[in-house]
Amino acid sequence: MLVGGVGYEIILPLFVLENIKKHPPEDTVSLFIYYNQTERQPRPVLIGFESEVEKAFFQLFISVDAIGPLKAVKAMDRPVSDIAQAIENRDEKMLATLKGIGKRTAQKIIAALHGKVSMFVMGTPGTGGDALGISVQEGGGISDQVSAQVVDVLVQQLGYVAPIARKMVALAIAETPDMSTPEELFDAVIRRAGS
16 A cells, blocks of 8 residues: 555455455445554554454454454454354364364454444344344334433444444344443443453
C-alpha cells in the first residue's frame, strides 16, 4: 500500500485475502489496521481486516497466552465466525487444525475465550440472524435513545468497539425485551458479558 509516496506492508489473514480477491480489481478496498510493535518485535507490523468486528476478534484472540499477532494471522485462515463457533462449542479438534495451533494451544484458546466470543458467531439464537451485523434490533420497551446511551457508555468508557457494543446491546434486548431504562439495559449487558 502506498500512502503519500511511502510504501507500507500490510499482513492479511488468509480469510481476509480471499474476500478481497472476490472484489473486482477496480474496487477500492478499505482496511481496519491493527498496529503492533514491541521490544521483542521492534519492526512495526501492520495487520489488515475488512471490518472492525474482525479486528476486535483478533485483539481478543491475541490475548491468549502463547498467541502473538503473527501467529494469530497465520492461524486465522477461516472466517472469524467459524473460529468463534469452535471456541464456543469447545471444539478442540477444529481449533487444532488452524495453522500453527496444536492441541495444547487449542486447549488454551478454549480456556481463555470460551463464553467471551459468542457475539462473533453467525446466527446466534435470539439475534434475528447474522450476529456480526451492526444494527441494533429494538424490542419491547427499549427506545433507540436508550440503546444509544448504553452503546455510548460501552464504547467511550469501557473501550468496546462500536459494532461489538451494539451487538451486546442487541443480544441483551433479545433476551430481556421488557426493560425500559438505560440502567436496566446496562445491567443486562454486563450480566450477559460476565456469564
